[in-house]
Every structure is written in structure tokens, then in C-alpha cells.
Amino acid sequence: MKKIIILFLLSTFLIAQNPQVYSTLGDAIYNNAEKIEKLKQIEKFSSFEDKINKYIADVNKAKNDGFSIEKGSKDIDKKAYLGELRELAKMNDFFLRSVKNNFEYSMNNEDNLLFSQMVNSGLIDTKKNKSDIINYYLEHSDDINATGIIQEYMDEDQALQKKREDRRELRVTSKELEEAKIKRIRKNDKEKQDALQKSLEAEVIRKKKEIRKNQIKELAD
Numbered sequence: 001m002k003k004i005i006i007l008f009l010l011s012t013f014l015i016a017q018n019p020q021v022y023s024t025l026g027d028a029i030y031n032n033a034e035k036i037e038k039l040k041q042i043e044k045f046s047s048f049e050d051k052i053n054k055y056i057a058d059v060n061k062a063k064n065d066g067f068s069i070e071k072g073s074k075d076i077d078k079k080a081y082l083g084e085l086r087e088l089a090k091m092n093d094f095f096l097r098s099v100k101n102n103f104e105y106s107m108n109n110e111d112n113l114l115f116s117q118m119v120n121s122g123l124i125d126t127k128k129n130k131s132d133i134i135n136y137y138l139e140h141s142d143d144i145n146a147t148g149i150i151q152e153y154m155d156e157d158q159a160l161q162k163k164r165e166d167r168r169e170l171r172v173t174s175k176e177l178e179e180a181k182i183k184r185i186r187k188n189d190k191e192k193q194d195a196l197q198k199s200l201e202a203e204v205i206r207k208k209k210e211i212r213k214n215q216i217k218e219l220a221d
Helices: 002-015 023-041 043-070 078-108 112-119 130-139 148-156 158-220
Strands: none
Touching (some): 043 078, 078 112
16 A cells, blocks of 8 residues: 555656646756756857747746646736747757757768767657668778667667678778788889880880990991
């Protein structure tokens, strides 16, 4: 019985983390707030620090307003609270778009650090982008630490580990083939250079002999 009471109190506490007034709109805002605040720690978002600070302050104010309405306070207008949430929702969407754009930028420009930061920000749909995340990681696994969501995917599917190893072997093999090709090209170039040098030297000797022969002939005449 005691265990049931504890579980009930715990579930009640978790539910009360956000105001229930307009929760459909509010939950997305409140649940993302901490993640958005952490964006300040990422260099790419350093210019947004003031905007993020103001946003978090506005979110906290709105959250307090929501709880006040639930408690029956007449000082907070319910309609005004809804207006607050709508404005915050716009900013929430702005940060989500920024993270998504930087996620795509990181892959297009092979910015591995930014890729890891965006994947683990909690602000992109990792399920929807799972294929892109895995493929990019497998292509750049030597330079990316498999932390957070990437490590979860690796733990979920051991086949990914084999793919990673196979791709690494393929990269090594490709590198060896490329190095061998370069050596062959250099060797061929050297052989051609040596042959050209010998040809030029032979031509010089021939001309010298011809000149000497003509000089002897002229002296004889």
C-alpha cells in the first residue's frame, strides 16, 4: 500500500511540473526550455545568448502565471496567459528551426563537433532523422565520439558496429589502393623522365659528333 501511495505522489509530482492550463501548447514550450538554454554553451549559438536569456526569463514568468491561474488567482488573465504562450511558441519554433538548420549544415560541411552537439541537443527529431544520423556517423566514426543518442543507436543494433568496422576496413583498403596508384604514377613519371633525359643526352652526343665531323671535313677541304 505504501508503495502505491509513493507511486501516486510521484506521478502527481511529475504531472505538476507544468501548468495544466493550455497544456497542449505549454508543455512543448516548458519541456524544451532547459534544452534551449543549453544552446548557449555551443559556439554556433553564442550570438543568441541574450535572446536565449530573455526567452528563458519569459518562459519562467509564463509558467508561474500558469500555476497562479490553476490556484485560482484573479490577478492573471487566462486570455493574456494564452497570448504569452503563443508568443513563446513562436520563439520555441525559431530555436527548433535553428537547430535543424545547423544539423543539416554540420553534415553538408562535415562539421563533426556541431553534428554531435545538434544530435544530442534534444531539439531535433532523432527518430525521423535516424537514417541520416547513422549514415553520417558511420562515414565519420573515426572523428566522432559515439555519445548520447548515437551510442544508444549503436547499443540498440549490434549490426551498426559491424557496419562501422566494415566501413573502416573499406577506408583503409581504399587508402592503400590510392597510395599504390600514386606510387605507380610516380614510378611511370620517373621512367618517362629518365627516358626523355637519355633521349636528350643521346641527341646532344649525336649533334656534337655531327659538328665535329663537319669541322674535320671543312679542315680537309
